[in-house]
Amino acid sequence: MRAKYGKWTVPLVLLFAAAAVMAPAVRTEASGSAGNDDNTLIVGFDAEFPPYGYKDENGEYVGFDLSLAQEVADRNGWTLIKQPIDWNSKDMELNSGSIDCIWNGFTMDGRENEYTWSSAYVDNSQVVAVKRDSKIQSLDDLKGKTVIVQQDSSALAAFTGEDATDENKALAASFAALQQVSDYNSAFMNLESGVADAVCLDIGVANYQLAGSGGKFRLLPEQVSSEHYGIGFKKGNTALRDKVQATLNEMLSDGTFARIADEWGLSDAVCLGQEGADAVMREETEGGGSGFGAADFLDVMRQLLAGFGATLMIFFLTLLFSLPLGLLVTFMRMSRHAVPHWIARFFISILRGTPLMLQLLVVFFGPYYVFRISLSNSWRFWAVIIGFSVNYAAYFAEIFRAGIEGVPRGQREAAQVLGYTKHQTFTRIIFPQMVRRVMPPVTNEVITLVKDTSLAFALAYTEMFTLAKQIAATRSNILPLFAAGLFYYIFNFLVEFAMGRIEKKLSYFE
Amino acid sequence: MPVLSISHLKKSFDGKEVLSDISLAVNQGEVVVIIGPSGSGKSTLLRCATLLETMDYGDLSYNGVSAMDSAPGRPCVYKPEAELRKLKSNFGLVFQDFNLFPHFTVMQNLCDAPVHVQKRDPEEVKKQALSLLAKVGLSDRGGAYPGQLSGGQKQRVAIARALCMNPKMLFFDEPTSALDPEITAGILRVMRQLAAEHMTMVVVTHEIDFARRVADRVIFMDGGVIVEEGKPEDVIDHPGNARTQEFLRKLS
Numbered sequence: 078m079r080a081k082y083g084k085w086t087v088p089l090v091l092l093f094a095a096a097a098v099m100a101p102a103v104r105t106e107a108s109g110s111a112g113n114d115d116n117t118l119i120v121g122f123d124a125e126f127p128p129y130g131y132k133d134e135n136g137e138y139v140g141f142d143l144s145l146a147q148e149v150a151d152r153n154g155w156t157l158i159k160q161p162i163d164w165n166s167k168d169m170e171l172n173s174g175s176i177d178c179i180w181n182g183f184t185m186d187g188r189e190n191e192y193t194w195s196s197a198y199v200d201n202s203q204v205v206a207v208k209r210d211s212k213i214q215s216l217d218d219l220k221g222k223t224v225i226v227q228q229d230s231s232a233l234a235a236f237t238g239e240d241a242t243d244e245n246k247a248l249a250a251s252f253a254a255l256q257q258v259s260d261y262n263s264a265f266m267n268l269e270s271g272v273a274d275a276v277c278l279d280i281g282v283a284n285y286q287l288a289g290s291g292g293k294f295r296l297l298p299e300q301v302s303s304e305h306y307g308i309g310f311k312k313g314n315t316a317l318r319d320k321v322q323a324t325l326n327e328m329l330s331d332g333t334f335a336r337i338a339d340e341w342g343l344s345d346a347v348c349l350g351q352e353g354a355d356a357v358m359r360e361e362t363e364g365g366g367s368g369f370g371a372a373d374f375l376d377v378m379r380q381l382l383a384g385f386g387a388t389l390m391i392f393f394l395t396l397l398f399s400l401p402l403g404l405l406v407t408f409m410r411m412s413r414h415a416v417p418h419w420i421a422r423f424f425i426s427i428l429r430g431t432p433l434m435l436q437l438l439v440v441f442f443g444p445y446y447v448f449r450i451s452l453s454n455s456w457r458f459w460a461v462i463i464g465f466s467v468n469y470a471a472y473f474a475e476i477f478r479a480g481i482e483g484v485p486r487g488q489r490e491a492a493q494v495l496g497y498t499k500h501q502t503f504t505r506i507i508f509p510q511m512v513r514r515v516m517p518p519v520t521n522e523v524i525t526l527v528k529d530t531s532l533a534f535a536l537a538y539t540e541m542f543t544l545a546k547q548i549a550a551t552r553s554n555i556l557p558l559f560a561a562g563l564f565y566y567i568f569n570f571l572v573e574f575a576m577g578r579i580e581k582k583l584s585y586f587e
Numbered sequence: 588m589p590v591l592s593i594s595h596l597k598k599s600f601d602g603k604e605v606l607s608d609i610s611l612a613v614n615q616g617e618v619v620v621i622i623g624p625s626g627s628g629k630s631t632l633l634r635c636a637t638l639l640e641t642m643d644y645g646d647l648s649y650n651g652v653s654a655m656d657s658a659p660g661r662p663c664v665y666k667p668e669a670e671l672r673k674l675k676s677n678f679g680l681v682f683q684d685f686n687l688f689p690h691f692t693v694m695q696n697l698c699d700a701p702v703h704v705q706k707r708d709p710e711e712v713k714k715q716a717l718s719l720l721a722k723v724g725l726s727d728r729g730g731a732y733p734g735q736l737s738g739g740q741k742q743r744v745a746i747a748r749a750l751c752m753n754p755k756m757l758f759f760d761e762p763t764s765a766l767d768p769e770i771t772a773g774i775l776r777v778m779r780q781l782a783a784e785h786m787t788m789v790v791v792t793h794e795i796d797f798a799r800r801v802a803d804r805v806i807f808m809d810g811g812v813i814v815e816e817g818k819p820e821d822v823i824d825h826p827g828n829a830r831t832q833e834f835l836r837k838l839s
Contacts, residue, residue: 487686490639495700495752496675498668505699509690586690586732 117158118150121176124161125260128285128341129182129306132161141341142180145198148333149324164229164259165546169555171311178317179309182279184231186304187240189357193314195322196355197305198334200348203232204283205297206276208268213275216299220251222274223454225264228257229550232277235302245301254454257547258537261286266442267537269293271451277301281346305348307357322358325349377548377557384544385564391461391530391540396523398466403473410478421474428471434535437464441536461533465526472522480515481507513583520576527569588651589614590677590756590787591636595659596645598631605631606811609645613756616785620798620819623808624834629791632808633760636789637680638671649677650755676705679749683761685741687733693720693744694729697751705752712751719747723777739770746777756787763794795838799823807831 122130122142130140138159150157162170162179170176171192182201185194205224207213213222226232235241236249249255256273258264265286267273278286280300287294310318328334329350338347348354409421428436441460444450484507492502531542545561589612598606606628613619621629634640636647638654642663647654654674657664665671687696697716701707720726723743733741742762749757759778763771775797782788782801792798798805798819805822807815807830815828826832 485686487682487684488688491680491682491686491688493639494637494675494678494680495748496672496704497700498672501703505703506688513690587734 116155117177118146118153118155119158119160119175119177120146120180121160121162121167121170121178122181123164123260125262126182126282127261128281128343130159130161130180141337141343142182144337144340145325145328145334146180148328148337149321152324152327153320164227165550168550171309174311177310177314178321182281182306183309184234184279184304185307185309185357186231186302187234187238188309191312192309193312193318194310194357195308195318195325196349196358197307198325198349198354199281199306199343199346200303201231201306201346202280202303203235203277203301204280205299205301206265206268206278206283206287206294207274207297209293209295211274211295213297215297216248216301219248219275221253223254223256223272224249224252225256225258225267225273225276227261227264227278228259228547231279231304232301233257235304236277242302248301256454256537257539257543259534263537265290265294270442270445272445272454272456279304281343284342305354305357318358373552374556374560377552377560380548381541381545381557381560381564384539384541385568387533387538387540388527388530388542388564388568391465391533391538392527394462395465395469395526395530398462399469399473402466402470404477406470406474407477407481410474411481425471425474428468429475433464433468433529434532436468437461437532437535440464440467457536457538461536461538464536465529465533469522469526473519476515476518476522477511479518480511483514484510513580516576516580516583520573520580523576524569524572527572528565531565590617590650591789592646592648592651593632593636594646596632596635596647597643598628598635598640599643604811606635609811609813611806611813613787613789615755616787617803618782618788618790618801619804619806620802621789621791621806621808622793622795622798622834623814627808628811629808630760633680633758633789633791637678637758638675639680641665649674672704676752677755678758679752679754679756680758680760681742681745681749681762683764685733685738685745685765687741687745687748689733691732692729693725693731693733693736696733696744697748700748701751716747716751719750720744722780723747724773737770738766739773742766742774743777746774746781750781756789757781759788759790759792761791761793763792793838795823795835807834809834 124132128140129142133139147157160176167179236245264276268276338344406421409417412418440463445452492506533540534543542561545557548557549555591613593611596609623629635642656666698712701712702709763774779801802819805819809830815822815831
């Protein structure tokens with residue numbers, strides 16, 4: 078029942094990673110009524126967080142937390158709806174009522190006042206996984222290394238959160254990089270391929286991943302921190318919390334809870350009913366929701382501006398490489414020779430026919446999984462640039478071809494009679510007219526590119542949108558996302574203006 | 588030696604023969620006008636002569652230099668591209684729809700090919716271009732773009748562009764068909780002037796009056812063959828062939 082790493086699973090993992098990120102966009106909108114008035118319990122979970130909640134080999138959502146939720150729902154006569162969510166959007170999901178609770182190895186520590194909590198039921202600790210043959214033996218050895226954590230995870234909070242210990246903060250500062258990825262499959266692919274040196278994660282998840290990895294990884298003996306898991310409800314929704322908690326207590330006393338924990342190999346980790354487990358639940362303080370003042374807004378804008386540099390870099394480098402590459406592909410596509418012609422057609426067909434996100438993943442992980450080349454962290458950036466450039470070149474190629482074919486035949490014939498060579502005909506007569514013709518569709522692509530740069534998050538490259546999602550998650554507020562939207566709009570407004578000027582300049586002869 | 592010599596030209600499109608066994612020689616200073624109904628093959632003949640279209644059979648030569656590597660009677664094999672480019676310096680072509688380069692000014696349209704194809708001195712070319720513009724009555728439009736000109740002005744620029752290459756002969760493919768009748772006169776006047784200066788010309792046109800007054804020889808084509816040819820007073824005023832008679836009757 079457990080996913081294993083192997084050569085044959087790589088394409089599936091890549092596909093699945095792409096699908097999972099897109100999943101929230103296509104799900105059906107759940108009922109807006111929080112608190113299961115309609116006899117449903119909608120549980121939000123990260124579908125890539127085994128053993129707590131994930132998709133098994135049969136395509137079913139399973140896990141320790143989902144088994145518990147199923148039992149709770151059954152005992153109350155509710156229908157359980159398992160709703161996979163994008164972890165960065167969990168607060169929006171919960172606050173909008175599209176889910177009733179977050180039940181997914183959800184760390185309480187540091188979030189005590191942000192949710193209405195159940196009693197803690199798992200005592201979890203943060204541990205560090207490294208490759209079996211790694212030289213890293215202790216936390217001190219992590220100095221100068223690249224360490225991976227999941228976005229908005231307990232591990233990240235343990236290093237950089239407000240409640241992080243000074244010890245951990247100093248440790249994090251000694252890393253070469255603290256890299257955030259969106260899911261653990263990706264984290265371990267990073268680790269295996271050498272892009273990263275260590276992964277810091279929850280012990281339950283770590284044990285699960287290590288069991289399925291065939292001995293490729295091991296854990297460091299020291300722990301980074303210890304923490305507790307609870308079920309998070311919307312702040313103030315004590316009615317639902319109390320019902321769920323009562324049922325859990327019932328399951329604890331009749332042994333069902335222990336049986337389910339055993340099924341998932343978590344007997345050592347559960348702490349429901351132990352002394353102090355319900356401390357947070359009993360001491361819940363009122364208020365505590367995150368306000369958002371003008372100062373915060375400026376702070377967010379300042380942080381986004383830092384990420385905007387990365388966005389600009391992707392944008393300009395992609396244009397720099399994809400425009401000439403697109404012209405080259407056009408020449409091949411329009412060649413009279415069969416070999417370049419069909420290579421270009423195949424290239425265009427594949428790049429236009431598959432998701433850009435998948436192409437980015439293939440470019441990034443391909444060198445390791447195909448050629449066994451160990452990857453460096455800086456490869457992340459170049460993979461983004463290569464992926465974008467190649468993809469946009471395919472689109473530009475077709476635009477250029479339309480532009481060239483749109484120049485009237487008489488232009489070519491006039492040049493031919495005047496004795497221009499083929500090369501002169503293209504550079505002196507066809508190309509200048511083609512450039513003018515392709516400006517409107519090229520402008521379209523350029524504007525799309527501005528927005529597409531946000532897809533760099535698939536490779537955990539921290540451009541502006543990735544940053545906005547991270548800030549939104551830490552602050553439990555969606556305003557950073559809107560702020561990012563504002564950046565994109567302003568940038569595109571300028572792009573539109575600039576392209577308009579260029580177009581006008583190029584139409585000097587009309 | 589004729590400037591242009593075409594012998595036994597055959598041309599088919601998709602198995603349908605559009606030109607069957609055409610032979611034509613044009614001498615220095617001669618003005619030849621080709622008339623005939625649409626679909627008669629006269630435009631295809633012009634395109635073959637100007638190397639825009641390939642011939643299937645036959646020979647094509649300018650001043651005794653052939654465009655072909657193939658033996659007579661064998662399917663045509665053209666000489667390499669570079670050789671053909673040299674041959675092209677013998678003639679100019681004026682299109683029905685002008686085909687000026689829209690991104691070049693009038694002066695650039697005239698000077699670009701002489702400078703970049705013929706590698707002539709830009710200053711000398713510029714002087715020639717200015718005098719040619721004066722000749723076609725457009726001295727003041729050298730800096731304009733084609734998009735800013737009327738149809739008649741465009742065609743006059745196109746003629747000047749062809750002349751700027753110093754060709755030994757000029758082809759005209761229905762040069763007035765895209766123009767209003769009152770503008771046509773101006774273009775014909777320029778062409779008459781060229782004829783008076785003994786420019787060798789082959790003109791495809793429907794302007795019978797022009798043919799009568801300017802042509803040394805009129806050729807009537809129909810169904811891919813030369814039906815009748817001779818002096819204008821013979822072919823136009825006293826056609827011997829029934830098809831010629833019918834064509835001229837419909838035109839008047």
